[in-house]
Amino acid sequence: MTTTVVDDVQARELRHVLQTYRRQPVTFVRGEGVRLFDSEGRGYLDLLSGIGVCALGYGHPRLVAAITEQTNRLLHTSNLFYHSLQGELAERLTTLSGLSRAFFCNSGTEANEACLKFARRYWHTRGEKRTKIVALEESFHGRTIGALSVTSDEHYRQPFEPLLGDVTWVSNQDPAQLLATVTGDTALIIVEPIQGEGGVYPLTPAFAAAINEASRRTGAIVIADEVQSGSGRTGYPFYSAAIGLKPHLMALGKALGGGIPIGATLIDDEVARTISFGDHGTTYGGNLLACRAALTVVDELVGGGLMAHVGRLGQHIGTRLRALASRHSCIVDVRGAGAMWGLELNRDAGPIVPLALERGVVVNRTAERVIRLLPPYVITDAEFDEGLERLDAALAAFGVQG
Numbered sequence: 001m002t003t004t005v006v007d008d009v010q011a012r013e014l015r016h017v018l019q020t021y022r023r024q025p026v027t028f029v030r031g032e033g034v035r036l037f038d039s040e041g042r043g044y045l046d047l048l049s050g051i052g053v054c055a056l057g058y059g060h061p062r063l064v065a066a067i068t069e070q071t072n073r074l075l076h077t078s079n080l081f082y083h084s085l086q087g088e089l090a091e092r093l094t095t096l097s098g099l100s101r102a103f104f105c106n107s108g109t110e111a112n113e114a115c116l117k118f119a120r121r122y123w124h125t126r127g128e129k130r131t132k133i134v135a136l137e138e139s140f141h142g143r144t145i146g147a148l149s150v151t152s153d154e155h156y157r158q159p160f161e162p163l164l165g166d167v168t169w170v171s172n173q174d175p176a177q178l179l180a181t182v183t184g185d186t187a188l189i190i191v192e193p194i195q196g197e198g199g200v201y202p203l204t205p206a207f208a209a210a211i212n213e214a215s216r217r218t219g220a221i222v223i224a225d226e227v228q229s230g231s232g233r234t235g236y237p238f239y240s241a242a243i244g245l246k247p248h249l250m251a252l253g254k255a256l257g258g259g260i261p262i263g264a265t266l267i268d269d270e271v272a273r274t275i276s277f278g279d280h281g282t283t284y285g286g287n288l289l290a291c292r293a294a295l296t297v298v299d300e301l302v303g304g305g306l307m308a309h310v311g312r313l314g315q316h317i318g319t320r321l322r323a324l325a326s327r328h329s330c331i332v333d334v335r336g337a338g339a340m341w342g343l344e345l346n347r348d349a350g351p352i353v354p355l356a357l358e359r360g361v362v363v364n365r366t367a368e369r370v371i372r373l374l375p376p377y378v379i380t381d382a383e384f385d386e387g388l389e390r391l392d393a394a395l396a397a398f399g400v401q402g
């Protein structure tokens, strides 16, 4: 029997890499546009973009040129010195969001962690001992102790308890419950405008209005975790704006750097005024390479017309997915916006992922029964349809199996 590259890679990882991920037996070695190629030379249409990261697809000429030029010039200098790109990126992001300042870090989790710290700092500065948190059922905010404390999944949380206390969970469908839960003791409310890992649940404008009202009444800080739904993913700069949510703090990550790790916390003026020198910091956060990549992504979104493209694409995807659902009785719901969609099945969607890979399309299963699609923003209608045809075939095989 001949061993493949995948076998060798797998065997070495099994010996030396901490076993925290259950990976598919595929080794990608190259990408081009919205296509990935594996070590055996097989091509795949990518409807996942590395979990919502590679917004510009693979080998995007402007992104490649920008990070190549920056790599040759200067990668990193630390936050002990100025460089010109943090201010530029902060200016772009605050203009897009209506918030007033940015803090840069390296991941979505860190962006949320900074939100939690900044909310704590705000109440500390105001001399109020508020520690109560309101978070949503089906939420995901990351795996560090703080971010994990506001992530609802028991399976992720339980082995690491005790976490931050005083978290009350509210259904994402029940604005009245939210209004009743947020009181004068509530320090912060943290929500994903579209819950990603939890199964792609967009919050309704009515739910957003309830959050705004609860905050206005009690002073509770509102944190929008836009790590997955932001940075143009839904055809809006941030999905908060689409549903009328008015956050004081916003967490960004994933697509922001198009594949170069960067996270950001955006902060309104009221909270920003309570933060002092030395309150927070990071070695890598907002380095030249990361900011250069993010500036290129933002340029494409706004100047390059990519955000408008994602908005139009979302209409097309919605129509196509609803047609797909009408052909497969195992699909019970279709939810999403722009380039962020979930197909909920009436059973575990796990087996779909390898069936789809065998047919040359990359998709993801989340929340047990949901097939999640997070295609690169640059995908065309025709390319999406090609991927969907392959997913259609995988669903047909799934139906036959089970």
Ligand SMILES: *Cc1c(COP(=O)(O)O)cnc(C)c1O
Pocket: 107, 108, 109, 110, 112, 140, 141, 142, 143, 192, 196, 197, 225, 226, 227, 228, 229, 253, 254
């Ligand atoms: C992915 C994600 C995170 C965590 O981001 P990392 O970059 O993995 O740390 C946090 N919140 C949401 C909504 C996410 O989708």
